[in-house]
Amino acid sequence: MEKYQTLLYYCYSPIENAEEFAAEHLAFCKSLNLVGRIIVADEGLNGTVSGTVESCKQYMASIHADERFAKTDFKIDDVEEPSFIKMHCRYKSEIVHSGLRNPDLIDPNKETGIHLEPKDFLEMKDQEDVVVLDVRSNYEHNLGRFKNAVTLDIENFRDFPAKINELAQYKDKKILTYCTGGIKCEKASALLLKEGFKEVYQLHGGIIKYGKEAEGKDFEGQCYVFDNRVAVDVNRVNPTVISTCRNCGTKTNKMINCANPECNEHFTQCDACGEQLEGCCSAACQTHPLKREYDGTGYYVKIPQPVNTKKRILTES
Structure with missing residues (x-):
């Protein structure tokens, strides 16, 4: 049994006095001897933390005990050593920078793509009327991506809105978006819906959950992660190297x-x-x-x- 775990999670849920919450949450994480990186914004939480199995268990229990974050879905990896060196918890304007002048134009709690569980994503992705869309940055999809996925030339997710016009040819298709853990898809799918795309879906839990529940079939290469591991294997069915x-x-x-x-x-x-x-x-x-x-x-x-x-x-x- 591994001694440590790494938790990847997010939750779109309004936080009052979010800047104060960030300071308090940092102290709480340190009390559990966790290391990692958490972004706190008025719209919610976005984090990756790492520590002993017991510390991670306590952290997840605390998050779920808070009614604001009760719906948080944790992606759990067993690791041989903590995936970070220090603990950071910072307040920012958004947990994922949308690139919009008015970020309030979209609210994932009100409108977003239909969530697909990994097994459903696997069943749909190769259908004729489906387009699989990678909403991550260049360095991420260059390292690994789904077979036949459409990728965008973007350095950061904030560049995504400016690229939507390039996807106009797919407006009559079913769009299946995916990213590392699901958080970018919440905003990407919401933006696509606002731009007139009729059927928009998103891979619930992202590539990481897909690897655990669908064995990562047809994900080519490795998945980039934002911690000291840099990249992780996903595909246990037909793995390949593309980078x-x-x-x-x-x-x-x-x-x-x-x-x-x-x-x-x-x-x-x-x-x-x-x-x-x-x-x-x-x-x-x-x-x-x-x-x-x-x-x-x-x-x-x-x-x-x-x-x-x-x-x-x-x-x-």
Whole structure:
């Protein structure tokens, strides 16, 4: 039995005094010796936390005991070690940045796509009148995506609204949206409905839940996750590797950050090129005077920056 777990979750539910709640919630998480990253906004919670099995059990029980978050669906992974180094809980304007000038135009609690459980998504995804739509960023779907999925050239989810016009050709189709854990689909599907798409669905629990309940069939590559693991396997039926090394083109699932901190580009690179370029995306970055030492992982702990007093309340020093 594994000693640790990592929990991925979100909940769209109004929070009064959300900034104050964030500070209190950070203290609560620390009391359980959890590590992770949580975003708190007036519209709800979005988090990934990691800790001992008992700590995670207590955390989930506390969240479910709060009537505001009783419907929260936790995706649970057993891990050999905690998936973060520190605990952060920050207040932001949205738990997922929509890119809208007026975020209140959409409310996932009022209108969103029809939720499909993994087994139902599996049954529908290959039908003739269906389009499977990946609403994640480039670096995510380049690492792994559903077979034959439509992808968008976006660097962040906030770019999604500007790309909806490119999907107009699919307005008469059934749109099945998916993302890592389901949270982006709540807003993506709501936006599609507002733009006149008639039948919009979303994969409930995202890729992570699909991997657990449908064995990840036809998900090609790996799923990018926002913690120290970087990527996780999903497909236990017909797995494959689709991502390639930026430098030599060989197939690899290894994703790193450029060792040049002023570049810090997120990209896939094989071990051979990583050794040759010392974890840099190019020879130019390799000669940069601030280049970080490459230890083979391509993961770098952020150097703490000066913060104001208000910010210091919400983050671990």
